[in-house]
Amino acid sequence: MAEAMELVPHHVGLSVPDLQSSIKWYQDMLGFILEKQMEMPPLHAKIAFMKYGDFRIELFEVAGAKPLPEDRRFPQKDLTTHGWKHLSIGVKEPKKVLEMLKNKGADIALEGEVNGEAMGFVRDNAGNLVEFNKIGFI
Amino acid sequence: MAEAMELVPHHVGLSVPDLQSSIKWYQDMLGFILEKQMEMPPLHAKIAFMKYGDFRIELFEVAGAKPLPEDRRFPQKDLTTHGWKHLSIGVKEPKKVLEMLKNKGADIALEGEVNGEAMGFVRDNAGNLVEFNKIGFI
Numbered sequence: 001m002a003e004a005m006e007l008v009p010h011h012v013g014l015s016v017p018d019l020q021s022s023i024k025w026y027q028d029m030l031g032f033i034l035e036k037q038m039e040m041p042p043l044h045a046k047i048a049f050m051k052y053g054d055f056r057i058e059l060f061e062v063a064g065a066k067p068l069p070e071d072r073r074f075p076q077k078d079l080t081t082h083g084w085k086h087l088s089i090g091v092k093e094p095k096k097v098l099e100m101l102k103n104k105g106a107d108i109a110l111e112g113e114v115n116g117e118a119m120g121f122v123r124d125n126a127g128n129l130v131e132f133n134k135i136g137f138i
Numbered sequence: 139m140a141e142a143m144e145l146v147p148h149h150v151g152l153s154v155p156d157l158q159s160s161i162k163w164y165q166d167m168l169g170f171i172l173e174k175q176m177e178m179p180p181l182h183a184k185i186a187f188m189k190y191g192d193f194r195i196e197l198f199e200v201a202g203a204k205p206l207p208e209d210r211r212f213p214q215k216d217l218t219t220h221g222w223k224h225l226s227i228g229v230k231e232p233k234k235v236l237e238m239l240k241n242k243g244a245d246i247a248l249e250g251e252v253n254g255e256a257m258g259f260v261r262d263n264a265g266n267l268v269e270f271n272k273i274g275f276i
Contacts, residue, residue: 004234005169009147009193010271013223015216031143036276043214049276055147056276058226060217068220076181078153079198082206084222084266085151088196096142128222133148138174138187138194 011049011056012087016126019046019061025125026050026057029106030089057087073127075110086121088131094118097132149187149194150225154264157184157199163263164188164195167244168227195225211265213248224259226269232256235270 016022019037026032032050039046044063049056071077078085091097095118102108109121109129121131154160157175164170170188177184182201187194209215216223229235233256240246247259247267259269 004229004231004238006229007168007190008228008273010226010228010269010273012150012225013217013269015218015220015223017220030145043217045217052145054274060223062217065217066219072221079151079181079183079200079203080153081204082153082155082264082266083210084225085153085198087150087222088148090146090148091142092144093142100142126220128220131148131151135146135148136192 009055011058012084013058013060014128015060015062015065016128017061017065017067018126019048019059021125022059022061023048023050026059029101029104029122029124030130032057068127072129073109073123075121075129075131078129086129086131088133090135090137091132092135094120094132094134098122147193149196150222151196151198152266153198153200153203154266155199155203155205156264157186157197159263160197160199161186161188164197167239167242167260167262168268170195206265210267211247211261213259213267213269216267224267224269226271228273228275229270230273232258232270232272236260 032052035049035051037048046061048059098120107123111120117137119133121129170190173187173189175186184199186197236258245261247261249258255275257271259267
């Protein structure tokens with residue numbers, strides 16, 4: 001029973017307006033690899049699994065989907081509605097990574113420090129927040 | 139430069155109506171450990187880091203936050219608004235895990251098969267969708 005309940009993160013779902021643009025952003029900016037593309041006609045959805053190590057982002061382009069609520073583009077405002085929020089990625093040097101992403105044209109939503117450690121948020125090509133924290137830091 | 143961009147999943151943010159109830163659900167149902175609690179007065183937020191292995195869920199209870207949009211309780215409807223969606227957790231035997239969670243009183247949102255592999259969604263205590271997939275399966 002205990003073994004059955006061993007958990008690993010598998011993926012986070014992300015609904016986007018344009019699948020190909022989002023595939024490109026996660027490839028070019030963050031180095032994710034396109035693992036699989038498929039269609040799910042009952043959901044009117046085109047799907048792509050983007051992989052990095054053992055972790056994935058599952059991108060969904062659903063026909064007629066509503067746009068990202070404006071609050072979701074801002075780390076603090078996003079928290080003022082209940083539900084799943086940002087994905088945070090751990091890196092060795094958040095400050096350096098944010099600088100590199102900025103140089104590559106990423107849209108920086110917030111840069112700061114928490115308990116003396118650099119952290120920040122970028123927006124992906126569709127405005128979704130991706131946080132960067134130092135690996136293991138809380 | 140390449141080493142700086144080595145990424146690992148750090149956490150997913152989750153805004154909830156009641157921090158203590160959510161801490162308890164992720165402990166009792168999924169075996170997460172409460173790693174740290176803190177307050178962020180500028181955000182009017184109480185925060186808890188829940189840890190499982192190297193992965194975390196960051197719970198936020200923000201004063202006056204708006205309720206989970208009703209669509210977000212349903213896996214397919216949730217995808218019809220752009221943004222970050224469900225967290226998926228990988229397990230060796232999704233069917234067995236869903237059965238165990240059901241026996242512990244979890245609210246099952248969907249049970250099914252994708253390409254011959256069992257999968258499903260449960261709702262946490264606040265209605266947020268947690269998916270279960272076989273480890274490595276896409």
